[in-house]
Every structure is written in C-alpha cells, then in structure tokens.
Amino acid sequence: MKLFTTFLLSAFLATQALAQGNSEAAKINNGTGTEEFTFTVEATFRGKKIPKNEIRLNKMARGKDANPGKKLGLEKKKNSQSDNDAGSVKRPRRATPNPAASSGNWCGSVRRGMSTNQIKLIHAYFQHPTCTKRAGQTYPQAVAQWAGIDGDSWGGALLQSGTVCKFDNSSATVRNEAWWQWLPSGAYTISSLPVAPGDWFEVTINTTSNRAGKVTLANISKGYAYTITISNGAALGRVDADWVIERPTYGSSLAGLPKFSDVWFQKAYATRVKGGPASNLGILGSTQLQIPGLCASAEYDNENAVSWSL
Ligand SMILES: *C1O[C@H](CO)[C@@H](O)[C@H](O)[C@H]1NC(C)=O
Ligand SMILES: *[C@@H]1O[C@H](CO)[C@@H](O)[C@H](O)[C@H]1NC(C)=O
Ligand SMILES: *[C@@H]1O[C@H](CO)[C@@H](O)[C@H](O)[C@H]1NC(C)=O
Ligand SMILES: *[C@@H]1O[C@H](CO)[C@@H](O)[C@H](O)[C@H]1NC(C)=O
Numbered sequence: 381m382k383l384f385t386t387f388l389l390s391a392f393l394a395t396q397a398l399a400q401g402n403s404e405a406a407k408i409n410n411g412t413g414t415e416e417f418t419f420t421v422e423a424t425f426r427g428k429k430i431p432k433n434e435i436r437l438n439k440m441a442r443g444k445d446a447n448p449g450k451k452l453g454l455e456k457k458k459n460s461q462s463d464n465d466a467g468s469v470k471r472p473r474r475a476t477p478n479p480a481a482s483s484g485n486w487c488g489s490v491r492r493g494m495s496t497n498q499i500k501l502i503h504a505y506f507q508h509p510t511c512t513k514r515a516g517q518t519y520p521q522a523v524a525q526w527a528g529i530d531g532d533s534w535g536g537a538l539l540q541s542g543t544v545c546k547f548d549n550s551s552a553t554v555r556n557e558a559w560w561q562w563l564p565s566g567a568y569t570i571s572s573l574p575v576a577p578g579d580w581f582e583v584t585i586n587t588t589s590n591r592a593g594k595v596t597l598a599n600i601s602k603g604y605a606y607t608i609t610i611s612n613g614a615a616l617g618r619v620d621a622d623w624v625i626e627r628p629t630y631g632s633s634l635a636g637l638p639k640f641s642d643v644w645f646q647k648a649y650a651t652r653v654k655g656g657p658a659s660n661l662g663i664l665g666s667t668q669l670q671i672p673g674l675c676a677s678a679e680y681d682n683e684n685a686v687s688w689s690l
Pocket of ligand 1 (some may be wrong): 580600601602603
C-alpha cells in the first residue's frame with residue numbers, strides 16, 4: 381500500500397485541455413507508463429435526456445477554486461458525547477457513542493480502514509445548505525458537502541461528489557455549485573446542474589473495479605440527474621466510506637469556513653463488493669470528525685448523521 385500511495389501521488393494530468401464539455405481523455409502517468417483517464421457524462425431533466433451540447437463541466441483551476449481533497453491532520457480523541465451534543469442538534473443519547481476525532485479540513489462521518497476492495501457503492505441524500513459569511517475567517521470561504529470512497533486511511537485516491545457553496549471575498553455573493561472528482565485528478569464543476577439552498581441531492585457512487593465506476597448526482601428537488609462514467613482513475617483502496625462536510629483548498633491554503641445550515645446525510649449507506657451484510661458499513665461505528673471551533677458532527681442512527689456550524 382505504501383508503494384502504491386507513492387506512485388499515485390506522483391500521478392499527474394499531462395493535458396489540461398477540455399475545460400468545458402461532457403467527456404475527457406487525459407493522460408495520466410501511473411508510475412509505470414502513461415494511460416488514459418477518461419469519463420463521459422449523461423444527464424436527464426425530469427426523465428428526458430439533456431442534449432450533450434447543454435451539458436457543461438468545467439475543470440476547477442487549482443489554486444483559484446475550492447478544490448476538495450483528502451483528509452488532513454487527523455488527531456485522535458477519545459469518545460466524547462458532549463462534543464457531539466453541542467450545537468443545534470437534538471438526538472437520542474447512545475450508550476456507546478461513535479469514536480470522535482478532529483481534522484483540519486473534514487467534518488462528518490467516516491467508516492474507515494477495512495480491508496481493501498470491500499466497498500462497492502456509497503449512497504446518501506443531503507440538502508444543499510444555506511451559507512453565510514463567517515466573521516474572523518479569511519476569504520475565500522467555502523464549504524463542500526459530499527459522499528465518497530477513500531481519502532482517509534487510503535490517501536492515494538478518492539472518488540467523491542457533492543455540492544459546494546463559496547464566497548470569493550467579503551463583498552461577493554454566495555455561489556452554489558455541483559462537482560465531482562477522482563483524486564489525484566482535478567475536480568470538475570458540473571456547471572449545468574443548478575444548485576440552490578434547500579435543494580435535495582442524491583449521490584450514488586458505484587464502482588465497477590478499483591479504477592472505474594459511475595458517479596450519479598441528482599437534484600431531486602429540481603428533477604436533474606447527472607451520471608459520470610469514469611475509467612482508469614487512480615487505484616482506490618475501497619476501504620473508507622465518507623459522508624463529509626469539507627473546508628476545501630485553494631492552492632496550498634485552506635478556505636475559510638463559512639457558516640452553514642445543518643446538513644443531514646440521510647439513507648447514508650455503503651454496500652460491499654462481495655455482497656453479504658452491509659449493515660456495518662453505515663454511520664454507526666463511523667468516526668465522527670469535527671473541525672475544531674468550526675464544525676461538529678453526530679450520528680443519529682445507522683443511516684442518518686448530521687453536521688453543523690459551530
Ligand atoms: C423538484 O422536486 C420536488 C420534489 O422533490 C417537486 O415538488 C418539484 O416540483 C420539483 N421541481 C422541479 C422544478 O422540477
Ligand atoms: C500503467 O499504464 C500502463 C500502460 O501504459 C499499463 O500497462 C499498466 O498496467 C498501468 N499500471 C497500473 C498499475 O495500472
Ligand atoms: C469579489 O468577488 C467577485 C466575484 O464573485 C468579484 O466580481 C469582485 O470583483 C471581487 N471583489 C474584490 C474586492 O475582490
Ligand atoms: C451498480 O453497478 C452494478 C454493476 O457493477 C449494477 O449491477 C448495479 O445495478 C448498480 N447499482 C446501482 C444502485 O446503480
């Protein structure tokens with residue numbers, strides 16, 4: 381795994397072509413040769429196919445946009461129910477609370493570190509939050525909510541999709557956007573998928589191997605569904621199931637974290653590659669991550685968890 385991680389981190393996109401469109405074939409260096417990272421996009425609106433020329437994806441500029449990333453700065457903490465009970469959330473007290481930990485950029489639930497190639501699919505519903513500027517935080521400010529596979533105990537790759545809200549500066553109004561990413565390749569904004577506060581999204585990531593899969597992001601509040609079919613992504617471990625609120629990265633700096641309305645991940649589950657019981661791939665037993673002073677998270681039951689602004 382160590383070797384794998386090393387060469388995956390050296391993977392790069394040799395072509396930055398195709399800033400717009402609905403497919404891409406880009407060369408990546410996988411460490412032993414050059415191969416194609418490819419994807420195609422299909423979309424529907426209320427069940428009808430959206431013509432290809434109306435589908436818009438934009439590659440996020442590194443350094444100039446709110447790029448999501450793998451988890452940074454884990455610090456183990458002992459179980460602490462009082463952490464989880466802070467904020468606006470009321471939930472039943474569980475006799476055995478989930479483990480808790482803090483991170484510099486991830487808040488939410490992560491079921492991590494099982495043996496490789498366990499997770500086939502991850503699913504969740506969530507509502508895009510209402511975001512407001514946070515005093516005392518630098519600009520740009522951004523918060524991304526997403527579901528994904530890996531990026532925690534498996535740092536070399538991460539397949540993820542969700543939404544983001546961002547303020548470029550203190551005078552800018554909020555921008556709400558949808559996106560997907562197969563790290564270490566760059567993120568893509570799905571510009572033709574409208575996002576508004578309160579919209580319900582359904583995200584399903586269905587891997588067909590550790591290097592291929594489909595991301596489906598549906599705005600069920602508006603009737604849109606986007607499916608991105610990807611091949612030759614960097615090798616996933618398929619060991620971490622993530623339902624996360626993230627403080628993205630601009631270049632080498634973390635974004636400031638704006639305030640956001642509570643984000644509930646609902647019907648949050650993962651399924652196994654080999655079938656069998658998936659009940660232990662849900663929220664219970666996941667680590668509840670918090671970003672100290674900014675965001676906290678709590679489990680509700682095996683399919684529901686919540687993150688909120690501190
Ligand atoms: C959005 O979906 C909701 C139900 O989720 C429905 O009530 C509403 O009509 C839809 N809006 C549009 C624009 O399709
Ligand atoms: C890397 O790409 C080469 C093609 O140039 C391929 O033969 C090789 O199997 C790939 N390695 C991995 C680990 O996927
Ligand atoms: C703030 O960002 C907006 C774009 O969202 C831009 O038009 C404006 O010029 C920026 N203002 C400052 C002061 O940087
Ligand atoms: C996931 O992909 C498999 C093929 O690998 C397919 O049989 C299955 O129906 C898909 N599941 C969902 C929920 O899309």
